[in-house]
Amino acid sequence: MRSYAKVVVGVPVEKAFYYALPEEMTGEVIPGVRVVVPFSGRKLTGYVVGLSREKPDVSLREIAEIVDSSPIFDGEMLKLTRWVSDYYCCPWGEALHAAFPPGVRMKKKKSFSPEELSSPPAESLSSSVTLLHHANRGGGKIEFYLQAIKQALKQGRQALVLFPEVSHFQNILNLLRFQFREKIAILHGRLLPWERYHEWLRMRSGAARVVIGTRSAVFAPLVNLGLIIVDEESNPLYKEKRTPAYHAREVALERARLWKVPLILGAQAPSLESYFQAERGKYKLMVLSPAGEKKELPEIEIADLRREFSSRRVRWALSLELRQEIEACLRRGEQTVLFISRRGAGTQKLIDEVGRLFPNARLGKAGTAYEEGTRAQRHKGTKYEETISLFRRGKIDILIGTQAVLKELGGERLSLVGIISADTILNIGNFRAAEKMFQLLTQVSNSLLGKQNGKVIIQTYNPAHYSILNVGDYPQFYREEVEFRRQLNYPPFTSLINIMIKDEEAFRRLIAILEANRDEGVEILPSKAGMRGQQIIIKGENLAGMRRVIRGELSSSRWNKAGVKVDVDPVEQ
DNA sequence: AGCACGCCGACT
DNA sequence: GTCGGCGTGCTC
Numbered sequence: 001m002r003s004y005a006k007v008v009v010g011v012p013v014e015k016a017f018y019y020a021l022p023e024e025m026t027g028e029v030i031p032g033v034r035v036v037v038p039f040s041g042r043k044l045t046g047y048v049v050g051l052s053r054e055k056p057d058v059s060l061r062e063i064a065e066i067v068d069s070s071p072i073f074d075g076e077m078l079k080l081t082r083w084v085s086d087y088y089c090c091p092w093g094e095a096l097h098a099a100f101p102p103g104v105r106m107k108k109k110k111s112f113s114p115e116e117l118s119s120p121p122a123e124s125l126s127s128s129v130t131l132l133h134h135a136n137r138g139g140g141k142i143e144f145y146l147q148a149i150k151q152a153l154k155q156g157r158q159a160l161v162l163f164p165e166v167s168h169f170q171n172i173l174n175l176l177r178f179q180f181r182e183k184i185a186i187l188h189g190r191l192l193p194w195e196r197y198h199e200w201l202r203m204r205s206g207a208a209r210v211v212i213g214t215r216s217a218v219f220a221p222l223v224n225l226g227l228i229i230v231d232e233e234s235n236p237l238y239k240e241k242r243t244p245a246y247h248a249r250e251v252a253l254e255r256a257r258l259w260k261v262p263l264i265l266g267a268q269a270p271s272l273e274s275y276f277q278a279e280r281g282k283y284k285l286m287v288l289s290p291a292g293e294k295k296e297l298p299e300i301e302i303a304d305l306r307r308e309f310s311s312r313r314v315r316w317a318l319s320l321e322l323r324q325e326i327e328a329c330l331r332r333g334e335q336t337v338l339f340i341s342r343r344g345a346g347t348q349k350l351i352d353e354v355g356r357l358f359p360n361a362r363l364g365k366a367g368t369a370y371e372e373g374t375r376a377q378r379h380k381g382t383k384y385e386e387t388i389s390l391f392r393r394g395k396i397d398i399l400i401g402t403q404a405v406l407k408e409l410g411g412e413r414l415s416l417v418g419i420i421s422a423d424t425i426l427n428i429g430n431f432r433a434a435e436k437m438f439q440l441l442t443q444v445s446n447s448l449l450g451k452q453n454g455k456v457i458i459q460t461y462n463p464a465h466y467s468i469l470n471v472g473d474y475p476q477f478y479r480e481e482v483e484f485r486r487q488l489n490y491p492p493f494t495s496l497i498n499i500m501i502k503d504e505e506a507f508r509r510l511i512a513i514l515e516a517n518r519d520e521g522v523e524i525l526p527s528k529a530g531m532r533g534q535q536i537i538i539k540g541e542n543l544a545g546m547r548r549v550i551r552g553e554l555s556s557s558r559w560n561k562a563g564v565k566v567d568v569d570p571v572e573q
Numbered sequence: 574a575g576c577a578c579g580c581c582g583a584c585t
Numbered sequence: 586g587t588c589g590g591c592g593t594g595c596t597c
Contacts, residue, residue, distance in 0.1 A: 009574095012574065037597080039575095040574095042575075058597050557574085560574080
């Protein structure tokens, strides 16, 4: 009996297309392999996503060529990418692309030892989600992860461990390499194409047993997955900004569900979403306190700028408290980090002021590695890295920096962190502002944990804000924040979809279409987004219907030039 | 994405 | 009369 291949091609079209198989290809064309097909006058590479016995009611053409001698996606991975395309409103082809990175994509006709591939999954592990709420960045959580990984390996399974960025791997990588040596594979965006290809093959063959990676590694081609860990699950770097704008934690949740494997989410300060699920009993909550002697939180002092500047005309960047504390810190021969939330006009003013006030201190300024180095430079070492290195070696007394320096905190001689303006974060007009503030302060104060003179000074016009007052007490912060979210009907009580549109005419057209198909309880909030065009925010308890409308609508090519970008569950950074 | 089809303005 | 603008719609 003849069968027909259902093929997804890399065009922004929602549909799959059917092709006939030439006699000699029967048995070789199976779901998950790539094929070359004739498509409106040209040849395109597409993914076979299924086979059908019935002849579809269209005139068929034949598959021209088979690219892979064994599938690059198994059935589960096809389901996962399908879910990504449904949930994040992108064509299936684009979701498949995201799961199949460039370094690997160009290679052809390589066989991935089929005997490993077809091995039936062992008895399924208990599928559950654990939220590991740990108080510090110390060994407790790594120990926990290692135990879970060992258990998965003992059952003959593979473990997938995600971190928000490469610089966070090192600690666990050293420990894992010590125990498992060549069984470790690494996957992240900065690998060279051949490195990625090499790691891909090792995962696919089952030779790699533990995979450490960043967000895109959530699609790692594991043949015998037994465990997923997402470290620092609340880190916004897990959100992809390009299409499909997936959140690696959400994809991990779906993957764990599909593969029926346990998932561990780790966080110093969990995301509202995750803690909400834990509170309702959907996730198992585990709270880890610091092992050994209890390390004290640093002293947290609030510099109330309202009082500070009410009597004076000149506005200084540094409050009296912060100035005095820097002075004390310098006297003790210890280091200070001054955190600014954005680069810009305020930065130079701050640097000048610090220079004037502390003429003998050695100053350093660090933006981000990205801003201060070109792509080529980043391999050799950038100005940013140089500054950080000087700071680590104690050659800088006062370091002024943005978000990026936060992960460099924790050196021996650092004892003071000053938040120059908490309000630039609290006033960003985003419902996650308080959460972002709390995340920041948690990270900062944990990096000074147990320091004898550890101190955080927060300069603010909002000294009574709950995100500041509750540092060190996550449950209390959560209670206040979740109440705020409930009252304003924000996640986790609702979901959001953000659509950006350049073309104004298309913007109006899309609003009309969305309004016409709007479900009960769904709000459609259009607005101007300045230079970037217009945006439509869709807000509601259940957006499944809206998702369907968006996906169906955008598959029509009349939106091609309108510059439409869909962001499901947006996370502004 | 590409490409054809189609219906309006300005050219040899 | 035709060339070509790009709006619209289709590709198995």
